[in-house]
Amino acid sequence: MLRIEKLTKRFGANTAVETANLDIDKPAMIGIIGRSGAGKSTLLRMINRLADATEGRILFEGRDVTQLTGKAKRAWQSDCAMIFQQFNLVPRMDVVSNVLHGTLNRRSTFATLFNLFPMEDIHRAIDILDRLGIAEHAPKRAEALSGGQQQRVAIARALMQDPKIILADEPIASLDPMNAQTVMEALRRIHEEDGRTVIANLHTLDTARRYCDRVVGMRDGRIVFDGLPEQLTSGVAREIYGAGAEFSEAATSTQIETLDAMAHAPDAARSEALI
Numbered sequence: 001m002l003r004i005e006k007l008t009k010r011f012g013a014n015t016a017v018e019t020a021n022l023d024i025d026k027p028a029m030i031g032i033i034g035r036s037g038a039g040k041s042t043l044l045r046m047i048n049r050l051a052d053a054t055e056g057r058i059l060f061e062g063r064d065v066t067q068l069t070g071k072a073k074r075a076w077q078s079d080c081a082m083i084f085q086q087f088n089l090v091p092r093m094d095v096v097s098n099v100l101h102g103t104l105n106r107r108s109t110f111a112t113l114f115n116l117f118p119m120e121d122i123h124r125a126i127d128i129l130d131r132l133g134i135a136e137h138a139p140k141r142a143e144a145l146s147g148g149q150q151q152r153v154a155i156a157r158a159l160m161q162d163p164k165i166i167l168a169d170e171p172i173a174s175l176d177p178m179n180a181q182t183v184m185e186a187l188r189r190i191h192e193e194d195g196r197t198v199i200a201n202l203h204t205l206d207t208a209r210r211y212c213d214r215v216v217g218m219r220d221g222r223i224v225f226d227g228l229p230e231q232l233t234s235g236v237a238r239e240i241y242g243a244g245a246e247f248s249e250a251a252t253s254t255q256i257e258t259l260d261a262m263a264h265a266p267d268a269a270r271s272e273a274l275i
């Protein structure tokens with residue numbers, strides 16, 4: 001389905017992603033982990049063609065998407081919708097219009113300019129919002145919603161494109177644990193019920209283990225781990241994060257119980273838990 005071959009991205013002398021190989025042969029939910037600067041965002045941005053690869057290929061159903069231009073490139077970008085840590089909604093615009101902007105790639109500039117959307121699309125947008133449990137917020141301004149609700153609006157906007165792949169760049173990094181859980185559950189359901197592939201950059205190990213079928217670990221631009229969640233032991237995690245014996249998983253946790261325990265721990269124990 002999706003095959004990444006020797007994908008490399010250089011920014012001047014700095015190699016952000018180095019000869020990355022990845023083969024996804026059936027729809028899956030994949031978590032990418034690694035410390036800040038490991039190359040996770042650059043990898044996703046290359047898949048979506050927001051960034052051009054320096055070397056290597058990305059094949060989707062046999063077609064090299066790194067070579068696409070113009071309309072074909074935009075069609076590919078619709079097939080692999082991207083969601084971001086900061087939601088990227090238009091804050092003062094209502095929720096349903098934000099969702100309808102997911103159809104921009106296939107609409108005329110004129111229709112877009114005057115916010116003219118076909119009734120069929122409006123119904124579909126509301127159905128998607130309903131599926132994500134936020135239909136009652138449809139008329140509100142996006143900025144009036146909580147972070148978790150806004151991220152679900154961003155997911156709804158992505159679903160309007162009817163993508164085959166959803167690329168999520170740190171989708172829960174700005175959210176509290178409760179909202180993080182709702183958003184990850186929504187992504188998991190979209191994978192399971194629709195058969196879409198979800199590739200999410202995640203900064204917490206327990207989230208990757210809990211929601212993903214497969215975990216990819218990046219370190220210094222290279223893929224250093226690609227396996228099942230249960231293979232992601234503390235030892236492997238230490239290697240991915242390049243951390244020493246002081247490494248504690250609690251510091252990368254979003255689980256409510258773990259965070260509570262850390263909040264009640266003495267300061268010394270808390271600082272030891274940091275990577």
Ligand SMILES: Nc1ncnc2c1ncn2[C@@H]1O[C@H](COP(=O)(O)OP(=O)(O)OP(=O)(O)O)[C@@H](O)[C@H]1O
Nearest residue numbers: 011014015016034035036037038039040041042043
């Ligand atoms: N547009 C750019 N210009 C120059 N260097 C860049 C650019 N984008 C990323 N880099 C560099 O590439 C490397 C990988 O960055 P990237 O954002 O992909 O890592 P990351 O694992 O997603 O980190 P984070 O979790 O902090 O977002 C870093 O050294 C970064 O400074």
